[in-house]
Amino acid sequence: MKKFEFNPRKFASGGLIILLGMGTAIGSIDYSLGTLARMGPGYYPLMLGVLLAFLGLLIVATPDSPDEMMPSEDEVDAAAKKPSPIRPWVATVGSMLAFMLLGKYGGLVPATFAMIFIAALGDKDNSLLASVLLGLGVTAFAVGVFYYGMQMQFPLFNWG
Incomplete structure (x- = not known):
């Protein structure tokens, strides 16, 4: 050990x-x-x-x-010289904040869509269309599972 x-x-x-x-x-x-x-x-x-x-x-x-699974010192030095990617961090934190705010003031549908859409934009390889489609798919899944399947007390839309 x-x-x-x-x-x-x-x-x-x-x-x-x-x-x-x-x-x-x-x-x-x-x-x-x-x-x-x-x-x-x-x-x-x-x-x-x-x-x-x-x-x-x-x-x-x-x-x-x-x-043997640890990177060599040369690999660590090369990685340290590269700038840290800020886009994934901003997208991750932004998606969580969007879910918190929209979950309280907008409901399950806008909160889930915004969270997935913003998080998907954090990947530079994702297109805008792919992010929208992913957001729509996960939102439909969340509504089916949590609202209809588990009957969670989370309104689909909350206007206020």
């Missing part, structure tokens, strides 16, 4: 995921949780928050990859 070594990058990334998961779980408590048979609007975010925090804990607690 490999001895635990402190890795600041893993600790920071895992810690950030833990904080995000805990924040999601704590924020979901403001909503009605319901029961497993009749889930309230806070049930799903609570489960996702707990799962996210657990995954962050796994990132922090698991040992590093074997040495």
